[in-house]
Amino acid sequence: xxxxxxxxxxxxxxxxxxxxxxxxxxxxxxxxxxxxxxxxxxxxxxxxxxxxxxxxxxxxxxxxxxxxxxxxxxxxxxxxxxxxxxxxxxxxxxxxxxxxxxxxxxxxxxxxxxxxxxxxxxxxxxxxxxxxxxxxxxxxxxxxxxxxxxxxxxxxxxxxxxxxxxxxxxxxxxxxxxxxxxxxxxxxxxxxxxxxxxxxxxxxxxxxxxxxxxxxxxxxxxxxxxxxxxxxxxxxxxxxxxxxxxxxxxxxxxxxxxxxxxxxxxxxxxxxxxxxxxxxxxxxxxxxxxxxxxxxxxxxxxxxxxxxxxxxxxxxxxxxxxxxxxxxxxxxxxxxxxxxxxxxxxxxxxxxxxxxxxxxxxxxxxxxxxxxxxxxxxxxxxxxxxxxxxxxxxxxxxxxxxxxxxxxxxxxxxxxxxxxxxxxxxxxxxxxxxxxxxxxxxxxxxxxxxxxxxxxxxxxxxxxxxxxxxxxxxxxxxx
Numbered sequence: 001x002x003x004x005x006x007x008x009x010x011x012x013x014x015x016x017x018x019x020x021x022x023x024x025x026x027x028x029x030x031x032x033x034x035x036x037x038x039x040x041x042x043x044x045x046x047x048x049x050x051x052x053x054x055x056x057x058x059x060x061x062x063x064x065x066x067x068x069x070x071x072x073x074x075x076x077x078x079x080x081x082x083x084x085x086x087x088x089x090x091x092x093x094x095x096x097x098x099x100x101x102x103x104x105x106x107x108x109x110x111x112x113x114x115x116x117x118x119x120x121x122x123x124x125x126x127x128x129x130x131x132x133x134x135x136x137x138x139x140x141x142x143x144x145x146x147x148x149x150x151x152x153x154x155x156x157x158x159x160x161x162x163x164x165x166x167x168x169x170x171x172x173x174x175x176x177x178x179x180x181x182x183x184x185x186x187x188x189x190x191x192x193x194x195x196x197x198x199x200x201x202x203x204x205x206x207x208x209x210x211x212x213x214x215x216x217x218x219x220x221x222x223x224x225x226x227x228x229x230x231x232x233x234x235x236x237x238x239x240x241x242x243x244x245x246x247x248x249x250x251x252x253x254x255x256x257x258x259x260x261x262x263x264x265x266x267x268x269x270x271x272x273x274x275x276x277x278x279x280x281x282x283x284x285x286x287x288x289x290x291x292x293x294x295x296x297x298x299x300x301x302x303x304x305x306x307x308x309x310x311x312x313x314x315x316x317x318x319x320x321x322x323x324x325x326x327x328x329x330x331x332x333x334x335x336x337x338x339x340x341x342x343x344x345x346x347x348x349x350x351x352x353x354x355x356x357x358x359x360x361x362x363x364x365x366x367x368x369x370x371x372x373x374x375x376x377x378x379x380x381x382x383x384x385x386x387x388x389x390x391x392x393x394x395x396x397x398x399x400x401x402x403x404x405x406x407x408x409x410x411x412x413x414x415x416x417x418x419x420x421x422x423x424x425x426x427x428x429x430x431x432x433x434x435x436x437x438x439x440x441x442x443x444x445x446x447x448x449x450x451x452x453x454x455x456x457x458x459x460x461x462x463x464x465x466x467x468x469x470x471x472x473x474x475x476x477x478x479x
Contacts, residue, residue, distance in 0.1 A: 003185070004037060004041050005175055005179065005180065005183040005184055005203060006175045006176075006179035006180070006183055007038050007175070011038070011041065013025075013168055014039070014042040014144075014170075017167065017168055018042075018108075022137050022167055023143070023167055023168070024132055024136070024137070024142075024143045024165055024168075025142075025143065025144045025166070025169070025170065026145055026156075026163075026166050026168075027039060027144060027145070027146045027169075027172060028147045028148070028153055028170070028171055028172065029148065029149065029171060029172030030148065030149050030172075030174075030240065030244065030289070030290070031149070031239070031240050031243055031244075032202050032204035033172050034172065034175075034202075035112075035146050035148070035172050036112055038170075039110055039112075043108060043110070046105070046108055047103055047104065047105040047106060047107055047108065048107075048109075048110060049069070049098065049107070049108070049109050049110070050112065051068045051109075051110065051111050052111075052112040052113055053111060053112065053113045053116040053117045054113070054116060055116050055119070056116075056120070057120055058117070058121040058124070059088060062088045062089070062090075062091060066088060066089075066094065069094060069097070073101065091124070091128075091131070092127060095131040095135050095136070096135050098135075098141075099131075099135040099136055099138075099139040106142065107139075107141045107142065108141070108143075108144065109136065109143050109144070110144045110145075110146065111145045111146070112146040113147070113148075114146060114147045114156075115147050115148070115150055115152035115153060115156075118152050118155065119152055125159055126161075126162075128162075129161060129162050129165055132165050148243060149243065150243055150244065151245075151246055173201075173290060174200050174201030174202050175201035175202075175203065176201060176362060177192070177359045178363065178366050179201070180192060180196060180201060184206075187213050188471075189449055189472065191213050191214070193352065193355070193356060193410070193449060194209075194212070194218045196316060197316055197320070197351065197352050197355035198218065198222065198316060198317065198320050199316060199317055200315055200316035202317060205233065205236075205317060208224075208225040208232055209221050209225075219345075219348070222324075222344060226320075226321070226325055227324075227325070227328075227332055227337040227340050227341060227344075228332070228337070229334075229335065233317075233321075234325070234332065236317065237317065237318055237322065237325070237326070240317075240318070245285065245289075250274065251282055251285075253274070254268060254274075254282050254283065254286070255291075255292075255313060256322060256326060257272050258292065258311060258312060258313050258322070259313060259319070259322035263310040263311050263312060264308075264309065264310070265279050265280055265283070265309075265311070268283075268311070283311055291313065291314060291315045291318055292311055292312065293311070293312050293314035294311055295310045295312065295382065296308060296309050296381075297382065297383050297384050297385065298379060298381035298383055299383055299394070299433065316355060319351075319355075323351060324343055324344050327339075327343070328340035328343070353409075353410045353411075356408055356410035356447070356449065357382075357393070357408045360393060361380060361382075361392075361393050363447070363469060364380065364393055364404070364406060364445065364447075365377070365380050365395075367474065368395060373467055373476070374402075374443070375397045375400070375402050375404050375443055376399055376400065377395035377397050377404065378396065378397070378398060378399075379396045380393065380394070380395045380396075382394060383405075383430075391430075392406055392407055392447075393406035393407075393445070396437075400441075401439060401440045401441060402440055402441045402443055403433075403437045403440045403441070403442055403443065404443045404444075404445055404467075405433075405442065405443070405444055405445070406444075406445040406446070406447060407445075407447070408446075408447040409447070409448050410448070410450075411449075411450060413450060414448075414450055414453040415448045415450070415452050415453060415456060415468075417453060417455040417456040417459055420444075420446060423444070423446070424444055441465065442465065443465040443466075444466055444467070445466075445467040445468070445469060446467075446468050447469045448469070448470055449470075449471060450470075452468055452475070456468070457475055460475045460477065461475060461476070461477055462477060463477060
């Protein structure tokens, strides 16, 4: 069994709520993100009654709840006598029975897959709200309901009368790379980089790559789990999307357009045949779900406000699936994966390079916030212009009037002093940067998964404002 990773902030919220008299928590998040695991970790040594609702009728769920309640109280409990010999009773009576039953220690009621109860009975939200007001809260019962992202979750969140009773909501996001790096057992940085670029921060996906330590292992696991019609992750992207949105076809079409390199609303509209207003609306929803990002050049934001916007798939698993699986989906279903494997072999390194830039940005931002490097950035992003100039990472420290310019390389060759000099020269030749930051101190950084050339390493240790990031290790005179 995989150890529990991260989630310190969310566990603190649950533990803090446990100490209060009233605690009604909604835990939501995408499929397989670890909602149930989070709650189970919190419940350690607590008196909890856990019930997982099924996608069946209301009557059957009530019957299942009764069985679970009897099991919780024990076969010889007086509560069993109250329920035995009766027809299945109403929800309010079950909730009253549970709430008023005397037990040692505080009580926690967890209802997982809460959406199934709402689907089975449209009045269930009202029933549960009344139960909270009349039974759970007066009797000191902590209530946690768990729901995946779905149309039903949207219905629940839009119910003002129901949500007004909720004391905290935890919208669980995928685990960050920095959290993964701290807690996930690994041999080296590259192993984690490959895992994250394919699976992102969704713990359930990691199981498919449990024993992978190098590029070869990961590719074999990809073939087994993604490129086999019976593979566990072969249908995962459409399954995820189907659960999260109503108009699956429109959202899938837009994700395909993004995977094909369409990054502007106008180009996505032209590629898909959809109106720009529809594309913008769907992109906004995908951003809310955390599947798409909206980026612009950091210098344009600083000098002109938002200008040219670039949309990209921001979830690694979706990005991987639409890049390597979607184009060959029908062929793989027929057991023909040769073309998919060929594309993986040809473009895998390029794909990992893209996600290395995203990871490097997170590492830099974390180091900046923790004070591990001599620059405190309020704003971090990328730079690009109409002339084709690009800088992978730019950070702006207005407090100390410093600007950070970073280059990212993921490969199996050492980053050289010559390449560093070329990067610095390119940065200095960008007129827009010179104009915007002429009074700022310029700090240069290189991010590499492979060790640096000794000449560059020595240079960084004797030269001010040079930062070398080898995974999470930082070499610099300033640190």
